[in-house]
Amino acid sequence: MDSSKCPLDLPEGTDCWINSILDGKSLDEISLPRDRVSSCVKCPYFKESVQRSMGRRSSDLLMSQAVSRLLSILSDYNAELSGMATDLHHKIEKLTVLKTVAEAFLKAANLKDCLWVFLTGVTAGEAYGFNRAAVFLVNQPRRALEGQLGIGHVRLEDFKDTWDSIKKSRLTFQEMIRRIIDQPDLPENHLTELVRKIYIPLTPQFGLLPKAVLERRSFTVPELTEEHITDRQMLSVFGGRPCAIVPIISRDSALGVVVVDNPVTGADISQEDISMLETLSYLAASKINNLILNNQLEVRVAELEHVYNLLQDNQEYLLETERLVEAGKLATTIAHEIKTPLVTIGGYSRRALKAFERGDNITRDLQILVEEIARLEWITSGVLDYSKKRTLNLRNVNLNSIINETLEIVQGKLTYGNIDVVLQLSESELIVKADKDRLKQVLFNLLDNAIQAMPDGGTLTVSTGTDGGYEWFKIVDSGCGMSQKTIDKLFQPFFTTRSSGVGLGLPVSQRIVADHGGYLEVSSELEHGSVFTVNLPVHRQEMKG
């Protein structure tokens, strides 16, 4: 083996320096790279050579020189390693800050909290430790940067108290961040007040803030002057000192900028500081973006709610208007219905007066007056029936007997109108819980309509029965029948095909039946007649008043 060559052959063709020393070469002639030292001390040839040289005076001297050289190399190496360890520790701390901030961003419910977390990360001593920071966000519709939040002070003398109190509180960075998230109201400060007043148009001539957003890059200046920032208030706080401006960039857009400086400590802002700040800004950006979108969404939702409320108000207004129109229609119809008997009463009264003065018989005139007044009463009670809600006086009522009683009332009209009546009443007793008078009113209305539908006479069939939980009675006429158009309007108040009548009979009847928990059905065929069926529930637990 060639003793001058490195026995481990590291790297290839390297000389073994210990052998070279033993061979009498001076230390200055030997290259001793630092990275080889650790390999050499573990090398078996190195140990063997050291042992071999023991006791040789010339070698001892050389050896002690070599060891001292080795120690000095190792000591340098150690210093460097410890520096690297500090660096690493520092980096780990910054990464921990990032982690804490990232976790806090997840919990931040609103933009204010999010910006507080962000700037606390930027300024906290345990974190990035800038003395002061302010954040500005882009207002897209206004194409401008608007100041949002500042941490730090406007006056330098105010910093000491804050820092002292933070120190005394012994709050860790994590605790500070947790407080921001947990506290409902975050404190306001002068810097924020001032920053909020700042509004910078998003065009490059307004300085580095818009430029950082537009060009998506950071700027550091050794002394901030009006060349860099046009806004006077901004200059009054940050001017005359070194300062850094870092954009807050999310995936697709620049959302704003963060401005930092160190007016109290006067610490330099290094490139490393900037790149860490960029990382933190990037982390903040996606959350800020989400919250901005969320805010916009909330604004839209609020707008929609407003529009919805307006619509609802409008709908209520329309319904009210509709009610008024209905009331107007009612008034017009009532006016007309009342006017005719009033004209008749007026006319006959005058006649009666004249006849009375002449000593003539006025019986006929008075008879008509009585009839017309009765008609007025009938119209009035019809309107009251329709517009007033009455309490139902519920009793067990036999349907068959109600039908017989009501038919008796209209018997005169039936005979006079040449109408045959066919009764098909159920053999078993049909008992319903109902207001007898109201039910009779329904029956009367339906019978009266049937009679009106057969001016030239015909057949009226009245039947009763039970079907699917309902007891029913049916009025069938052989009259003129109705078109679909008429059927569609049948239950609208004031709709009438008759010259006399308010057009309230069917709406009132329908309402009465509904109040009993039942329903009214109609079918008709032109020239063949109509069928009206009243269905009432067999068992009814509770009645509407």
Place this chain on the structure above:
Amino acid sequence: MSATKLGRKVLIVEDEKHLLDLYRLELEEEGYKVATAESGKAALKVSESFEPDLVVLDIRLGDEEGLRVLSDLKYQKKDRPVILNSAYTHYKHDFSSWSADAYVVKSGDMSELKDKIRSLLQS
């Protein structure tokens, strides 16, 4: 009773029985020959046979719109005056009511109607 009224024939179209009777009685006492009809259809039929000099027509008739009867009556005999008689005032503004010679709002006091009949029959 003036001589001009004697023998002048008036047709009253009104679907309210009592009112119809009232008009008939009042106008007969004024000296007119009066015929009555309770529907538009009947009115056209009666006017053919009765040949009235003037028609008093209710607008809101049961079976037919009075305004349509008005145009039918005018078609029958253009120069014969027709007085629209209604409880409503708003038909005055309806274009189709313009072919009527007069418009009288129904009243228990029949003097306006009587005045209108008299003046229309005189002209």
